[in-house]
Amino acid sequence: MAERKKGFVVAAVVVIALALVPLVVAREYVFSILCMIFLYVTLSQSWNILGGYTGQINVGQAAFFGIGALAARLLWVAGVPFYLSILAGGLSSVILAIIIGLPALKLRGHYFAIGTLAVASIAQITVGNILPGISFLPAQHMATYSLIPRYYVFLIIMVTALAAVYITVNSRIGLGMEATRDDEEAAQMVGVNTFKYKMIAFLISSFFAGLAGGGFAYFNASYYWYLPFTLMWCFEPILIVFIGGVGSFIGPIIGSVCYVLLKELFALTLGEANLLIFGIVFILTILFFPKGIIGLPAKLRQLFRRRGNVVGR
Amino acid sequence: MDLLKVENLSKSFGALWAVNNVSFTVGEGEIVGLIGPNGSGKSTVFQLITGLLRANRGTISYDGKDITGFKPYQISRSGIARTFQIVRPFPEMTTLKNVMVGRAFGSSSARSMKETEDEARRLLDLTGLTDKVSATAGHLGLIYRKKLELARALATKPKLLLLDEVMAGLNPTEMMETVEFLKTVRNSGVTMIVVEHVIKALFSMTDRVVVLNAGEKIAEGIPQEISRNEEVIKVYLGDYEHA
Known part of the structure; x- marks a missing residue:
């Protein structure tokens, strides 16, 4: 309990400090890096509640991110107030999740992973064909473009997503989700309607992925319409969650910070080769540190203890 | 009053009838043993009662309600709990x-x-x-x-608890502790069906025993009767009598 209280205090301090950053820092570069970190925290934590806590591997997160971006951008450019557009983006993503989840989550095993990957591929191709061009911001939006409101939008989305996930996974719903992940039949045997908890996780996950997409649509002055649907957005959240620590609350946060900073560093020094590096890091993480950065201290302790024993003998 | 009533229950896997026309009842507060050689259908009966498998024929009523075809989580919510033969925490x-x-x-x-x-x-x-x-x-x-x-x-908080070989792998002391523990559970008002190969432990706590062989019920009675039943001795208990 005391631990939890300490955690809340730390979280509150961090959020307040982040809210004050624009008053102190003026460099645009810092803002855009922080915006990217907030975006990836949202996206990876939304993947984590479904994949890490409920055991349903969504390989098509891009579809949910993309549809949120698409709906928000279309409405916003058409003149709808931004906050309504972004909510509509989140809701479109939820509707997509309902359409996919109703059949796919009834089944056990790999059907869900395959289904979501198929949906993401179809979405990317469809959007690329229907809207092959670039989405430019209308002149009146360009004239008033500033990073500061974007910064706050990403911050608010992230804090809301983190709060929602935290509350959910620490409630009765969270117990149902984790039981579903560990053993569906055994979970049903103690009264858990596993389909319901998979669905709840999927809806929360898709809503925040859609909001993150809306943030993307608000942030970028111009981009190809299909860009938020590209498979990169499928793999990045998975990569981040596994590097940070799958099924833990802090894991995706740490993973996102590391990912964005390293990506920035590699992109400057290595260009496109940075993808290769992350691919290798991902494989090594899965093989040797299945609990990610979060599990690292325990893993090292274990390694040293083993070595200590050998020396002792 | 009967808490559980199984009537003409049958389940086939392909051409094999794993459970064939089995009927029995469990009264409120009873501990009923379910015994038989390996493959006689005991675990299948559990899978059918808990809804993990669907019966081809027959009905299962619990607490006066027909629960045949209910989903596992609904069955759990109505007050039936179980353990698995191969543990699954x-x-x-x-x-x-x-x-x-x-x-x-x-x-x-x-x-x-x-x-x-x-x-x-x-x-x-x-x-x-x-x-x-x-x-x-x-x-x-x-x-x-x-x-x-x-x-x-x-x-x-079950009213009916299905235990699938909880004694397997325990040493005699742990077995005695388990038997005592289960008796206190029964005294708190929980009815039980117990699948067990450790006959001595089972007979020391059950009110009644149902014997299955090759998917069919071949005997039912109090432990003393069952241990003298010739057919049961022939197909299953043989070794136990001499042990």
Whole structure:
């Protein structure tokens, strides 16, 4: 309990400090890096509640991110107030999740992973064909473009997503989700309607992925319409969650910070080769540190203890 | 009054009738043993009662209601809990959380997370898992996992508990403790069906025994009758009599 209280205090301090950053820092570069970190925290934590806590591997997160971006951008450019557009983006993503989840989550095993990957591929191709061009911001939006409101939008989305996930996974719903992940039949045997908890996780996950997409649509002055649907957005959240620590609350946060900073560093020094590096890091993480950065201290302790024993003998 | 009534239950896997026209009843407060050689259909009967398998024919009524075809989680909520022959605690979760799941769902869920946790801790004390509260369930030894599964089943507040070979792998002292523990569970008002190969332990606690062989019921009665039944001795108990 005391631990939890300490955690809340730390979280509150961090959020307040982040809210004050624009008053102190003026460099645009810092803002855009922080915006990217907030975006990836949202996206990876939304993947984590479904994949890490409920055991349903969504390989098509891009579809949910993309549809949120698409709906928000279309409405916003058409003149709808931004906050309504972004909510509509989140809701479109939820509707997509309902359409996919109703059949796919009834089944056990790999059907869900395959289904979501198929949906993401179809979405990317469809959007690329229907809207092959670039989405430019209308002149009146360009004239008033500033990073500061974007910064706050990403911050608010992230804090809301983190709060929602935290509350959910620490409630009765969270117990149902984790039981579903560990053993569906055994979970049903103690009264858990596993389909319901998979669905709840999927809806929360898709809503925040859609909001993150809306943030993307608000942030970028111009981009190809299909860009938020590209498979990169499928793999990045998975990569981040596994590097940070799958099924833990802090894991995706740490993973996102590391990912964005390293990506920035590699992109400057290595260009496109940075993808290769992350691919290798991902494989090594899965093989040797299945609990990610979060599990690292325990893993090292274990390694040293083993070595200590050998020396002792 | 009958708490559970199984009538003409049949289940086939392809051409094989794993359970064939089996009927029996379990009265409220009884402990009924379910015995028979390997492959005689005991575990299948459990899978049918708990809804993990669907019967080809026959009905299962519980507490006066027909529950045939109910989903497993609905059956759990109506007050039936079980343990698995090969234990299945939630491996990535702590011992405490495992039991909290049972307490948060099951037939009557606790009102708050605080109450869920408190009652889960009490059950862990009761089953001798106090010092394993924060251990990851998948890392526990077999005996502890068995105890944990029992605690999780009890956490759902069942009226009917199905136990599938809880004694297997226990030493004689642990067996005696388990028998005593199960008797206290019964005294608290829980009815039980017990599948068990350790006949001595089983007979020491059951009111009635149902014997299956090759999917069919071949005998039913109090333990003393069953141990003298010639057919039962022939197909199953032979060794036990001489042991």
